[in-house]
Amino acid sequence: MLYFVTAFLHTVCEDRSLKAMLSKNQVKNITSLHSKKERDAEKLFIVEGEKMAKELLASDFEIEMLFAVEGWISENIDTLQSRGVEFQGIDEGDLKKISLLSTPNKVFVLVKQKQAEPDHSLFSGSLSLYLDAIRDPGNLGTIIRLAHWFGVSQIICSPDTVEIYNPKAVQSTMGSIFHVKLAEAELTDIIGDENKFPVFGALLEGDNIYKKENFTQGILVIGNESNGISSKNLKFISDKVKIPPFSESHAESLNAAMATSVFLSEYLRRKKYF
């Protein structure tokens, strides 16, 4: 358990200038969460910076402990109190010690991970994304951000996709991680024998996405950055699709995040503006 948190729980006190220093041991315990192993063990993740903290406080994610410089706490004291957030004022020096950012930004939060199951009811009537071994945290974050923008109902990650709560992935969602349902599962475990919804996958020999009239519900599988959709998942693809290049002689393919943005844009257009 988080034995280090109870050691410095603070309730709001009249003297706002009270500023506890972090002990060496506290810094050690907090920074241990920079590693995936400890995040998994403690079921926590790290959220940093003013903008991310604002989105977090407006979400239903549970906050384990919030550390911030005094100015930020003064500005946000009402929200912290009404939400019942445990917090501690720290100075810039301590913030730098625990932060993962090259330029730490006022606030650092330990947040409880959510353990969500795939929601099968969303496979019909809306679009879910399945991420098949996406490895780059920046790509994952960007895809979560795009999913939020274009109204994807949930994102399901393969077990070999980069950790959802990787700090770089979290930060690059720009807050969208608090708005999109996320789960982890093997594709084989969410697709039944009597599958009634289409499973789309980007493949070279696929149908032109701009002409794909049934691209309004189901699952869109996004393949790995280098290898595309894994062989074990290829058999579940019922509808192969592609983004046609302007010139058929085009050699390169679009990368995972760019392709996702085009597919999701086309989904939204078909869904809302057709």
Added chain:
Amino acid sequence: MLYFVTAFLHTVCEDRSLKAMLSKNQVKNITSLHSKKERDAEKLFIVEGEKMAKELLASDFEIEMLFAVEGWISENIDTLQSRGVEFQGIDEGDLKKISLLSTPNKVFVLVKQKQAEPDHSLFSGSLSLYLDAIRDPGNLGTIIRLAHWFGVSQIICSPDTVEIYNPKAVQSTMGSIFHVKLAEAELTDIIGDENKFPVFGALLEGDNIYKKENFTQGILVIGNESNGISSKNLKFISDKVKIPPFSESHAESLNAAMATSVFLSEYLRRKKYF
């Protein structure tokens, strides 16, 4: 002038095992091109790696000098000879000394910059991109790559956009830099008083891009990552457009590269698949 190149020009010789070492002075002269100032002065840029070199050799860009490990030279000797490329074999140690990549990849080329003027004839009948102070080399590279995919006829950069020949930008185009017309100019200098083509710009109050029927020719202005379209260029926007989010309550905006991918996808769809 490139005084350091003439010092080690090699013609193809029978003894392929000939491998000249780079002198300290040569390494110094080559690595000086890591800086923009020297690239500007010498009108050269750096291209690295097997894939990029392949695309380069298939393009009409002029090669000043090519350095590569022997294995690569053996494999590509016919192309080098038929194209009349000056080259020199080097070992991995020397490659590492001159490379900008964390993992140098066999071949390192000095290429002559092209000084292109905006082509006004392309503003009607096709889409040109105008980049208004794009600052991140990775974003620039991605946008060039997208432009190539979706058939943009030319990219014109504002003088305060990151250098087209920035090595990181060049590498992240994945070769598309050799296929898209690039120029630099102020927007005011390319838009005349009797403008007959639309100038599109992404703005919050813009028209829904999915419904924008005239989005088939003209100029699309892409604004700076943080500040959007600059105030001096706003007055040239004849057609404000936006990518509508799924939920109108959405707080964040898409980043420059993601927005570009959606706009260009919509351009291609309208142009070819409507």
